[in-house]
Amino acid sequence: MSRRFYELSPAERREQMVAEGRLTPEADELLAAPVGLDPHTASRLVENQVGQLHLPIGVVPGVLVNGRTYTVPLCTEEASVVAAAANGARIVRMAGGFTAVTPTRLMTGQVVVAEPRDPRLAERIGQCREELFAAAAQAHPSIIARGGGLRDLRVRDLPPADPAGGAAGTRGFVSVDLSVDVRDAMGANIIDTIGEAVAAVLRERFPDEEVLMAIISNYAVGSLVEVSCDLPAALLVPARAARGLEGEELAGLAERTARRIALASDLAQVDTTRAVTHNKGVMNGVHAAALAIGNDTRAVEAGCHAWAARDGRYRGLSQWSLTRPQGAAVLHGQMSVPLPLASVGGTIHALAQAEAALGLIGAEDAAEVARVVAAVGLAQNLAALRALVTDGIQKGHMSMHSRALAITVGARGEQIEQVAELLRSAERMNQDTARRLLAQVRAAAGEG
Missing domain, CATH: 1.10.8 (Helicase, Ruva Protein; domain 3)
Incomplete structure (x- = not known):
């Protein structure tokens, strides 16, 4: 009798993935290496480097997204994170998998003017649109050559922090928001370069105004991923709970389980106390995947939590609802999250194991990486909610x-x-x- 994936040794798991073509022999060697970074690389990745921290990389096999099956690496100190993601992915796979789309992949930059003297400054900046686009293209011609660059520009008037005058400024701000196609990079350097070029134009055109900063925004609403799945309620009943049950009794238990998951999801939409932990479950998968492939986990976390509070109330990122499309109970899950994940640049290529982990996913571009990682986050959330409303999370x-x-x-x-x-x-x-x-x-x- 063949053993299941989690019952294999680490070496046997890698050997199987090499045989399946999911892992190259070179990546196998890198992931198997017990050593960390070489001292030269480590001392140059961070300031004041004194040592290294080692965390294991586990994998979630069989993540089915848009008809393709992926193996996803997770870097985490918590064993239950990998187990839960794998369990959630297994349930969704039996129902036909996740559907995920990335409508756009744009990053945002800001050029900010502090305390505008001209009350019509926002309007006047908008009239410089063509000049600002030209400056952006000239600042970073290589991203234009790769098919990217500045895609949109909008200007916003922002109020002062304290209208009564207790803050540093009393006239507010004007923000020039840049939407930039950075292709498959995370894009901080690209956007900052373009932002500085736009700032230079503003200083020239409006010499009496104070240009405060030009910087990327990690509120990556132009890089939303929308992921969903539909699960027949019967798939939600643990095998041990289904033993001896048939027909209406099993269907009743399945529908109650689906209903309880939907109720737990509803709670996260109305109660911040619950929503924070609900979203922590989503980020268990998202953060661990981002870390494994050498992406900026802090940027991802900040953007996702800001998105959860976009209407002024902090809510659960995912939503689960009980439906009956053809009479039988179906649990529908959906989530949209900003995921500006990169497949090139940054520290990915400086960290050989991160590059090997990224290769394990086998995605063609950054948008595909984001779709897969979002699916893992929703799988993680499903497994946590299912455990929470059945056996309890502690068991x-x-x-x-x-x-x-x-x-x-x-x-x-x-x-x-x-x-x-x-x-x-x-x-x-x-x-x-x-x-x-x-x-x-x-x-x-x-x-x-």
Whole structure:
């Protein structure tokens, strides 16, 4: 009987992915390497470098998006993140997979004028549109050659922080928002270069005005990903709960499970206390995937959380609803998130393992990477909600946590799984119990 993917050793998993063509032999060697960055690279990636932190990369196999199956790397310290994403992806795969679209992939830059003297400054800047586009094209001709560049420009009047005069300025701001096609890059350097060129024009045209800054915005609403799935409710019932149930009884349990997931989703739309944790579940998958492929996790997190509060109330990023398109209960999930993920540039090529992890996905461009990562975030969210409204989140979490607890108290090699197995059936799972069980395991092995 063949073993399931999670039952294989790390070497066997990589060997299988090489055989499937998902991993090159060179990438296999990189991901297998127990060493970190070479000292020369590490000392130049960050200021004041003193050491390195190592985190494992796990994979979620079988993520079905738009009819194509992906293997997605996740870099995280928490075992349950990978397990939950894989479980959610498995359920959605049985229902036909995710549908995901990226309507546009544009990044935003801002050139800001502080305390405008001219009350019609925004209007006058708008009249310089052609000149600003020309300056943008001249500033970065290489992105134009690759089919990118400035796509749109809008000018906004912004109020002062404190109209009563307690803040630094009392006349507010004017923001020139630049929408830029950065192709497959994250685009910070491209946008900052274009922004500085636009700022230079504004300083020349409006010498009495104070141009405060030119900078990328991580509120990447021009890089939204829309992902959805439809799940027959029967797929949501855990196998152990379905044993012995048939017909109406099983259908009833399935519909109750779908309804409870939808209710948990509704709660995240009306209660910030719940919404934050709901979105943390989504970001468990998104953040771990972004980190694995060498992308800017802070930018992704900031943009997604801002998007969750776009109407003035912080809400859940994903929404689940119970539908009956043909009489039978179906759980519909949908989510839109700004995901300005890159497939070239930045630290991706400086970090060999990140480049290997990106190659594992096998996406053709950055937009495809974003669609796959969004699907993983929704899969993660599904698994968390399903666990939360059925067995409870703690049961699965602590089962996965048992290995980390065994390592914490000093278990090594085969002892880790032995202690973890004993912990899963113990009355209490804590360090004292783990130490006692480790002592038993060592005594049984004659280690004293």
